[in-house]
Amino acid sequence: MPELPEVEITARRLSASLAGVDVESAVSPGMVAMKSVKPPLSELAGRRIERIWRVGKMPVVEFSGELALLVHLMSAGRLQVYDKRATPKDRRSRVLIRLDDGRELRLREFGTKQRAWAKLMPAAEVAGDEMVVTLGPEAWPAPPLPDLERAVDQPRHLHPLLRDQRAIAGIGRSWVDEILWEARLSPFKKGTELDDEEVERLHAALHVLGDAIDHYEETIGPEVPDKVPMPLKVHKHEGEPCPRCGTTIEAVFFSEHQMNYCPKEQTGGKVLKDRRLSKLLK
Numbered sequence: 524m525p526e527l528p529e530v531e532i533t534a535r536r537l538s539a540s541l542a543g544v545d546v547e548s549a550v551s552p553g554m555v556a557m558k559s560v561k562p563p564l565s566e567l568a569g570r571r572i573e574r575i576w577r578v579g580k581m582p583v584v585e586f587s588g589e590l591a592l593l594v595h596l597m598s599a600g601r602l603q604v605y606d607k608r609a610t611p612k613d614r615r616s617r618v619l620i621r622l623d624d625g626r627e628l629r630l631r632e633f634g635t636k637q638r639a640w641a642k643l644m645p646a647a648e649v650a651g652d653e654m655v656v657t658l659g660p661e662a663w664p665a666p667p668l669p670d671l672e673r674a675v676d677q678p679r680h681l682h683p684l685l686r687d688q689r690a691i692a693g694i695g696r697s698w699v700d701e702i703l704w705e706a707r708l709s710p711f712k713k714g715t716e717l718d719d720e721e722v723e724r725l726h727a728a729l730h731v732l733g734d735a736i737d738h739y740e741e742t743i744g745p746e747v748p749d750k751v752p753m754p755l756k757v758h759k760h761e762g763e764p765c766p767r768c769g770t771t772i773e774a775v776f777f778s779e780h781q782m783n784y785c786p787k788e789q790t791g792g793k794v795l796k797d798r799r800l801s802k803l804l805k
């Protein structure tokens with residue numbers, strides 16, 4: 524699942540590759556992914572791609588004439604450029620932007636659920652779109668400390684709270700584990716329970732997102748692969764020694780995701796085996 528660092532490197536690489544290239548035509552096979560009807564995708568024909576950037580975890584493709592395509596990748600979407608055009612048999616295609624130079628910018632979706640979507644709108648309306656206006660402050664670059672303090676001042680466990688895009692934008696199921704581990708905070712601590720020093724630790728820990736982007740800058744070439752090798756130290760590393768203290772990394776499994784943590788440094792030595800036990804941890 525692409526999160527802020529993965530979407531950031533995708534936007535940077537796509538922008539480097541596509542800025543200045545003209546669009547020949549654009550279509551949405553099946554029309555399932557387009558959440559807007561006006562202006563129609565056909566409006567993109569003849570326009571130039573200006574740049575690709577991101578807001579939270581959402582890539583934005585900007586075109587000449589002040590149009591923008593806001594994309595939500597959901598859990599399994601990818602925005603990639605291909606040297607050749609997709610055949611009608613490619614069932615993963617959601618939006619195809621055919622370029623004058625023969626290449627194609629494609630929104631594809633891996634997996635069975637059709638959830639990824641895109642909206643075409645005047646560029647000036649992106650900031651006011653319901654999916655953008657409701658976002659919390661960007662997690663990277665780290666917001667000013669008081670903004671983070673306000674964002675997490677909620678009586679909810681930090682793990683779901685930090686993944687809530689309305690609280691803070693850009694963090695998902697992988698990087699939340701890394702941030703909490705870096706900050707030595709329990710995923711089950713509530714936002715309202717954090718003292719000043721803990722909020723400062725959480726604030727400082729957001730550098731892991733910037734570190735990941737730096738890592739991608741060094742390791743990813745002009746094309747971003749389908750599955751970006753993420754430099755994770757804790758997430759999905761259950762059973763391995765904590766890179767900092769050597770304690771065995773533990774996991775809590777949920778129906779669609781998992782949470783990993785170092786019990787010695789994050790939960791006061793307590794090991795949680797499933798979510799029901801989380802209630803016991805204060």
Ligand SMILES: [Zn+2]
Pocket residue numbers: 765766767768769770785787788
């Ligand atoms: Zn540890």
